[in-house]
Amino acid sequence: MLALLIPLAVYNLALKVASTVAQESPGGTLEFLKLVRSDLLFNLGYVILWIGLFAVFRRGVARGVVVIFLHTASLLVVIVTTVSYQYLVATGSTLDYGVIVFYLGTLGEVKDIITGTAPAYAWFVLAAAFLYVILGPWTAVRLLARRRALPMRDGGTGVSRLAAAGLCLAAAGLVGFSLSPGTADANRSFSLSPPVNVLLTGFGGQGTEEVSTGKSGAAVESPVEKVKLQETSRTEKRNVVLISLESTRARSVTPYNPSLETTPFLDELSKKSIFAERAYSTFPHTSKALTSVNCGIYPDPLTEIREAEPGGVPARCLPTLLSEQGYNTAYFQSATEKFENRPQLTENFGYEYFQALEDMDKEGFQQAGYLGYEDDIMLQPSKKWLEDNGEKGPFVAMYDTITPHHEYLAPDRYGRKDFAEDDVFNRYLNSVRYVDFFVRNLINQYKDLGLYEDTVFVILGDHGEAFGEHGVKGHDGVPYEEGLKIPLMIVDSQLPEGLRIGADTPVTQMDIVPTLLGMLGYETSGGDYPGKSILGSLPEDRTFFFNCRPDPLCTTRIEGYQKYIYNYGTKPDEVYDLRKDSLEKNNIAEEIPAGELERWREELLKWRSQTAAMYDGPEAS
Numbered sequence: 001m002l003a004l005l006i007p008l009a010v011y012n013l014a015l016k017v018a019s020t021v022a023q024e025s026p027g028g029t030l031e032f033l034k035l036v037r038s039d040l041l042f043n044l045g046y047v048i049l050w051i052g053l054f055a056v057f058r059r060g061v062a063r064g065v066v067v068i069f070l071h072t073a074s075l076l077v078v079i080v081t082t083v084s085y086q087y088l089v090a091t092g093s094t095l096d097y098g099v100i101v102f103y104l105g106t107l108g109e110v111k112d113i114i115t116g117t118a119p120a121y122a123w124f125v126l127a128a129a130f131l132y133v134i135l136g137p138w139t140a141v142r143l144l145a146r147r148r149a150l151p152m153r154d155g156g157t158g159v160s161r162l163a164a165a166g167l168c169l170a171a172a173g174l175v176g177f178s179l180s181p182g183t184a185d186a187n188r189s190f191s192l193s194p195p196v197n198v199l200l201t202g203f204g205g206q207g208t209e210e211v212s213t214g215k216s217g218a219a220v221e222s223p224v225e226k227v228k229l230q231e232t233s234r235t236e237k238r239n240v241v242l243i244s245l246e247s248t249r250a251r252s253v254t255p256y257n258p259s260l261e262t263t264p265f266l267d268e269l270s271k272k273s274i275f276a277e278r279a280y281s282t283f284p285h286t287s288k289a290l291t292s293v294n295c296g297i298y299p300d301p302l303t304e305i306r307e308a309e310p311g312g313v314p315a316r317c318l319p320t321l322l323s324e325q326g327y328n329t330a331y332f333q334s335a336t337e338k339f340e341n342r343p344q345l346t347e348n349f350g351y352e353y354f355q356a357l358e359d360m361d362k363e364g365f366q367q368a369g370y371l372g373y374e375d376d377i378m379l380q381p382s383k384k385w386l387e388d389n390g391e392k393g394p395f396v397a398m399y400d401t402i403t404p405h406h407e408y409l410a411p412d413r414y415g416r417k418d419f420a421e422d423d424v425f426n427r428y429l430n431s432v433r434y435v436d437f438f439v440r441n442l443i444n445q446y447k448d449l450g451l452y453e454d455t456v457f458v459i460l461g462d463h464g465e466a467f468g469e470h471g472v473k474g475h476d477g478v479p480y481e482e483g484l485k486i487p488l489m490i491v492d493s494q495l496p497e498g499l500r501i502g503a504d505t506p507v508t509q510m511d512i513v514p515t516l517l518g519m520l521g522y523e524t525s526g527g528d529y530p531g532k533s534i535l536g537s538l539p540e541d542r543t544f545f546f547n548c549r550p551d552p553l554c555t556t557r558i559e560g561y562q563k564y565i566y567n568y569g570t571k572p573d574e575v576y577d578l579r580k581d582s583l584e585k586n587n588i589a590e591e592i593p594a595g596e597l598e599r600w601r602e603e604l605l606k607w608r609s610q611t612a613a614m615y616d617g618p619e620a621s
Helices: 002-023 029-056 060-091 097-105 107-117 120-148 161-178 194-203 264-270 286-295 318-323 339-349 375-389 423-448 509-520 594-614
Strands: 228-231 239-245 274-276 328-333 353-355 367-369 395-400 455-461 488-492 499-501 522-525 543-547 555-559 562-566 574-577
Touching (some): 002 029, 002 120, 029 194, 060 120, 060 194, 097 194, 239 286, 239 423, 239 509, 264 423, 264 488, 286 318, 286 339, 286 395, 318 339, 318 395, 328 339, 328 375, 353 375, 375 395, 375 423, 423 455, 455 509, 488 509, 543 594
Parallel strands (some): 239 395, 239 455, 274 499, 328 353, 328 395
Antiparallel strands (some): 274 488, 455 488, 555 562, 562 574
16 A cells, blocks of 8 residues: 555655746745645645555455555546646646546547647656556565565554544545645645645636536627628728738737847738737637637637537628628638638638648648648648639638647748747747748739739737746636737738827727728628727727636736736736736736726626627527
């Protein structure tokens, strides 16, 4: 028993120490003890619990059952602690029950992500720990018994049953104390032992009782389920091209950060385009963000991609509306079509032609990651479709890039530069640099085919990407500016000069549809899009809402320069003044009256509930 429990406890604590180092958590003995307190109590309680149970059940069938449960429970603990460590290293986030359920439910889609993300040594460590839990104690005890000629007895103990029961009670007390986090700040979840955090979030952590994550309540009708277009005297049927820059945050492209020369072509375009100095993704996840870009509404805040179910978008989207006006529609992506059912999603948007990686010639192109190939692979399919359809009438085409997505393999077709000392971040910036070349190549293709002058190009990020600026990595669970603030520009050769939308008037992806319809000279009837044309008079006090994934993890409200993040009780509320603190380093929540925080919280929860209910409506079902 001890041959299993002692190595297990040491292993768990070693991973927690390694996690603390990886997190670069605040130094000092006291702070360190706060972060490992739950782990120490849980592992000590776990060891004492099994000692007590072995002392109570000494022989017979009950003893065998206890042995089986010991190994089974220990296997689960090893899996949870190992996966939690790797998840933390990869994403900067703590593993919880909701994440586990999500990945198990979509294992067919995400298995390539998991295998591509986890390093080889992680699989070796997990396999070694797994095998040791099963065979290690049995092998160790028998080797020790042979070497020292010890009798092999099972069940013998000098502990009375009363003392054994006392051990079990003491163990329960220690495990109970481990349920309390060692800190109330942003490290609250991290300060809990991984098995404890998974259990608590599974049974419903603080704050989760405030929301319903299922399809419940009365359906809410979408404001644009019945919208139609009407031609006016200003209507001009020009081509529309949407270029989505995967995982591209504003601060990593040159127009928003002149000191970083990653995207000189985009910088040149920005000076003669409609350029938004402060633009936001509505949701830091691609399928969700694409819904806002194409359909002008908030995406479903729930974790599942209900937008990709048949009839799953409760709106009449831009491709659908323009196809009724005689437009051809096409969608290209350099990623696999298998992830999140992209063919159905784009069909819901109204795209009639869809081409993904599976139908493209990969010869001569480099892999950009586990989801796809470098974006230049779309150029030849694009050229063929444009040659076949470009002269037949106006069209809407969307190009969805993938190169800047994790794993950031940074294809070297155009060489690489040294932007940062950290290898991962440097590869990301070089992947962003690659996309700059793709945009240049694509626009040159339109010029060569004589289509450029009659085309409006919208170039924007789908969401940003985090690299530990606030202790998290990736994008799904990042409510900070590095996850939400994106580049956005509209290139129109017929505009005599560029137009800048200042930082005082923030915009979101929901503004794309009404802006384009206005530029094309159409009016709408039967409904109004919640977004606004960025060419009109935009109020400075617009209020925007954002959600994290998996849900419920965090949700965000921005009004003007004031940003509020609600973390559902897993860590304190956050408030930032983006005018003075654009990098969100100073949380001023304590300066805000409690009543104001409560009002914002209720407003967020109401928005989340009503938006989710909109996707339960008749059209969505």
